Amino acid sequence: MPASRSWAVVALFLIITVAQKMIEPMYSGYFFAFCALSLMLAWKCRYSRFIKAPELNIDFFAISLVLTFSIFFAIKTHQDARDIFRDVGAIFAFMIGRYVIPLWVGRGNVKLLMQTLSDIGVAISVITIMFALLAYLDGADAYHWRGTYVPLSHGWLPYFLIVNIALLRKTSEQASRYGYRIFLCIAGTIASLSRTDVLLDLFIGLVLLLTIGRHLFSNVRVMRGLIAFGIIVAVLMPKIIELDVVQERLASNAEDADPSLGWRYIENQALFDHFSEGAALPAIVGYGLGSRISLPDGVLDFDGNDTIPLLHNSYLTIVLKFGLLGLCFFALYIVRKVRVWMVLRKSPHAIYAWTGSWIMLIVLAKGIILQGLTEWSHVIFFGLACMLLSFDTYKKDSKK
Template sequence: MLASRSWVVIALFLIITVAQKMMEPMYNGYFFAFCTLSLMVAWKCRYSRFIKAPELNVDFFAIFLVLTFSVFLAIKMHQDARDIFRDIGAIFAFIIGRYAIPLWVGRGNVKLLLQTLSDIGVAISVITIMFAFIAYLDGADAYHWRGAYVPLSHGWLPYFLIVNIALLRQTPQHTSHYGYRIFLCVGGTIAALSRTDVLIDLFIGLVLLLTIGRYLFSNVRIMRKLFLISIIVVVFMPKIVELDVVQQRLTSNAEDADPSLGWRYIENQALFDYFDEGGALPVIVGYGLGARIPLPDGVLDFDGNDTIPLLHNSYLTIVLKFGLLGLCFFALYIVRKIRVWMALRKTPHAIYAWTGSWIMLIVLAKGIILQGLTEWSHVLFFGLACMLLSFDTYKKESNK
């Protein structure tokens, strides 16, 4: 029986999932869910003193400085209010993942949080597979399969895959329970026709094979499950690969049916041209929240605009908004989290730190080509990863 705290978090993610399909812009649904949870957390913690946690003060102070400077710069550059709101929302999403969700579930109750995320993963996997099956019945091509049928939340499945692997490692007696959930996450990723996420899943599997392969092969129960999965893969994978939509995803390129790679080149070149026109100062500090990049003459985005607020490469987006200085500060923050992971590796919380490090790695990887560090829901997972890679997360748990 799920705790009421878990149901609230599940509802948060399902609202976001629905918003992706039914709201325009979808960030209205995100914002509603985030604000509702924030108010509930504020009411729950109205008498607590959690704000005095040292790390909380450091992170909030850094966020406050970034927001203050960026809003000032945005106003000076006369940026559009809607674009400023979108960029502030990404920072808000980080705060939700880093503080609001853990505080709602219960500070120090990390296992309950991971179990809740595992349950959400089941729901998202089922939803993804269901819509993919509808797309198959309707004869949709690869473009409409992913754009009109499969929800964007399928991109969360690698995070849930990591969560389920962590829970399986923590409770090997529940091999079947979490093993099926792992299989469901992988199946949902394949059904979504996401080339990037399939590669991420393969990379995760390869690393696990190299790092804990000896443990896997020595566990009879796990080996039975792996053998069963292998049979399923051998029987069904050739038939899946032969599907027209799969062939379209495998053979498409920038010059053929998939314009995405060509578009990435155009937006990257537009950014470099924009900085060439602006001089040295914007390269250092950026153009502030809400900044947009002018596209080359005669080029419009998919909505008919001649400017774009975000690039597919999130690191270049950070440079656009905050300059090379902002990118350096972000890199220092990542290094700080890596140091926390190193420190937690030999503690009872090692499996949680392992989970956080993998989720962070996936978000950073998605940030290269899939807006992983600017799309609100992925930034939320980045916040969850940072929570798992923070010493203050485990203070209360250590005192139990």
């Protein structure tokens, strides 16, 4: 059961999950949850001085400065209010993950935050599997399986997988508990039919075997779990692969038959055409929050629009909004976090830094093809990763 301080965080992610299915546009539900949690935190901390916490001095004010400048630039160029709201919300989502959630759970109580994320992972895994089972019973094809039945929150499962692996390594006496949760995350990913996330899980497993395989195999409980998991995979995987929907997903990769790849090419080409038609300055500083790019003549998106505000490749979206200069600043921020990880991995907090580095890596990977750095819920996890890769996070950590 989640601790009392964690229920609001659990509710936040469940509201987002529901918003993805029942609220249009879904970002309205996200924004409601963000505001509710932020106001609750403000009321809870109304007599404290948490706003003067050291970690707010650099990241917080730098982000605020960028946000203020970008909003001013967007208003000056008369961007659509809904597009500005969407872009500002992504920055707001980062701050929710970086500051609000950790402060709500308890500043420095990283272990409780990790356990809370593990609990959320159980809920999302079960929800994903249930909807996948419903899709199977209804005879849904691969398109409707993912687009109608399975919630978009299944994309969070690789993050929860990393969290549970870290908790298993941190508390080996509870190997059975977190072993089951790891199995749930993997089962949910397979049930979602997400090719990207399945590949991410395989990559994570391969790296773990190469880096900490000896540690895993030295634990009898972990070894038993791995053997049981291997037997289950050996028995069920052939049957899963034979399913029609799985064959549809596999076949869509062959001979450029996947329409999503063609759409990504159209997006990228539209961005390059957009910059080639303008002056040099926009390529350097971008077009600001709320900016859109025109699609080629005769091409419309799924909502019938001839312009789009985001690309599947988040790095190109950053170039659109903030230019090459913005992309360079983002790269420098990532380098800074890598340097923090290199120090923390030799500290008592190494397992938390390991978690943050993996979550960040997954978000960055999703940013290439799945809007990982622009879709609000994934940006929350990016903020959480940055929190885990910050020195100030552990200054009051008594839960070593």
